[in-house]
Amino acid sequence: MVSKSMELLMQNNSVIREMFDEGKRLEKIYGEENVFDFSIGNPSVIPPNEIKENIMRILNDESPLDIHGYMNNSGYFSVRDNIAKHLTNTKGVSLEDKNIIMTCGAAGGLNIIMKTLINPEDEVIILAPYFGEYINYINNYSGKTIIVSCKEDTFEPKLDELKEKISDRTKAIIINSPNNPSGIIYSEETIKAISNILTETSKKFGTTIYLISDEPYREIVYDGECVPYILKYYKNSLIVYSYSKSLSLPGERIGYIVVNPELDYLSEILSALNIANRVLGFVNAPSLFQKVVSMSLDLEVDVDIYKKNRDLLYNHLTNLGFECLKPQGAFYLFPKSPIKDDKKFCNELKKFNILAVPGSVFGCEGYFRLSYCVNYEKIKKSLKAFEKVAELFNDYL
Template identity: 40%
Template sequence: MLNEHYKSMLGAKSVIRELSEYATARGKEIGYENVFDFSLGNPSVEVPKEFTKEMERLLREEDTMTLHGYTPSLGNPLYKEEIAKSLNKRFGMNYGPEHIFPTTGAAGAISHAVRAVTKEGDEVITFAPYFPEYGPYITGAGCKLSVVPADTSSFQINFDKFLEMINPNVMAVLVNTPNNPSGVAYSTSTLERLASILKDKSTEYGHTIYLLSDEPYREIVFKGADSPYVSKFYDNTLSCYSFSKSLSLPGERIGYVAVNPACDGAEFIVPMCGQISRGTGHNCPPSIIQQAVAKVCGMTADLSVYETNMNIIYDTLVELGFTVVRPGGTFYIMPKALEESSIEFCKKAKDYDLIFVPTDGFGAPGFFRMAYCIDTDKVKRAMERLREFVNKEYK
């Protein structure tokens, strides 16, 4: 008999994927250069040359069994060591290799981290707007996901609602900063207050509340933004990272969990992740990718184009009368639609070959997301089309 749970999920296709598929099909009709596709967050900048050179060197010089054989169940030692060194140098931490667990991107990191600090029936809280895939990650671990409504004036944490919702069943809080879909980075004051609440509630409830920090956009931070390292504020933090955006390697599925060494039970969490892998069939990212990324984990691709694109789009949105919070990072921006229904707004935009994503599924109805990881010249042409759309439909 087929599993009805997963069968039922077949009818709930990602709106982002549907729109991306539509844009691709439309591009075949009129030329993709004429479709202004802001749907999919696929990095658009080149992989660092150093990564390519290291891959070439590995394939040319290294023993094939070293390259392609099984890694230890807790990951390649060199990869773990280099990640720890890089984090310590950049953020003043004291990670060791024993605090790093390699994963298949941030998704794999979150899935492992949740299972390490919760049991079936526990509750995990996150904050709107949030990445919709958190639902399957959390419920797949047997937990309940609760979403704190957004503070739409700033997209920082809505602490009044958070304090209403936190309760003794909450074992973990999941944050994403800089944030997909809003582009907002949680500020120092936001993280200080969050840490203070989690410390107080952990004492009140008699158990540790862990903070899971989803950080795939950590390196895409814009000038003047206050975007500190989350683990600096709260000892009981597990950082969930991916090199998909910083190195433009989304297809390689490479990331890690970094367990704050001061975390309760820190000595157990990485070995536990190894056991979680046994039950989920995860069994480490590819050996060669771990080795290549170890060489370049302190580098990034040239990410400057994202800030250039953001400034062009933000200025145009303000000029046209949109309500929008200026992003502090990522390659997303989330304006308020010019009518009550963002779904209807995005449908109308499609008639102008502008592909936007309504953010109802992100917990922010009435807004829409633009992923601006596209060529800057195309962004400029898209802004002319946006002016045409707004002037014809809303003026």
């Protein structure tokens, strides 16, 4: 018999994954070319060619025992040193190898941070719209999730509400920018305001509140936008990064944590993160791909492909009458549902072989998410289906 906690998780299995499975079912009935699956954020842009070249160079030049063996739980020293130097040069923050913890993607990074910081009933604040798995990660360590709502016109957090919801039990706040699902980038003004609130409330309660920035989409930005680097604004900050999107390597599970060198209890937290990597069963990040990304720090995927997808789908939907904020980054659209019941609307979309995710999954009822990390031609073919949807809901648009 499975545990009660897993029974609950099984009952509330990921809507995104369910939509993905539904897409596969529909493809068998109607053909892959006639199903428009916008449900999952699986990168459609191929990794840079240099990734394959770097893999082959490592396999040909290095000892198999070194490539495939254990190392420090925080990762290879040389890899962490290269990443620290790269970030120092590109972000203007002085970092050393000890400030980098190699992880099994961003999810692994968030989990070892939660393991390190959270005591039972400690509160972790997340900002709507949020990535739904955050709640599961917090629950893994018996923490309590506190949700702060957003302004509907910008999806920026309501800062007054944030200030009100911080308590003496608040241990951390998770931010996600560029944001999944809205595609917005928190402005420097917003980051400064959040930092000031955390500094003020930390003093008020005599506690340390950590700011955790989840940044798997940092390199997927458009129109010259810039993502503020939070280590410059708040000393008790950690960044979780992943190569899943920036290099189109989601299945390789490779990423890292950056720990602010000014962090309170720095040495204890660095040690705890190292141990958490081991005791949670990750042991260490994948050895081969630690070396691969270390050789690939200046590479990135062709973001213009995603931009072309964004512009096609965004322009078409808004011309049909859908309300939608134009994404500044990531690869998601988050339009307003024509009807308040976003789950019902997504079920209606399925009648036209369109798969989308209800906004309520992300803490924003009345919206729906479209992942435009799909083939451009597939998006073009989907436009007729969206026109039929708009005709059906014409009275609500």
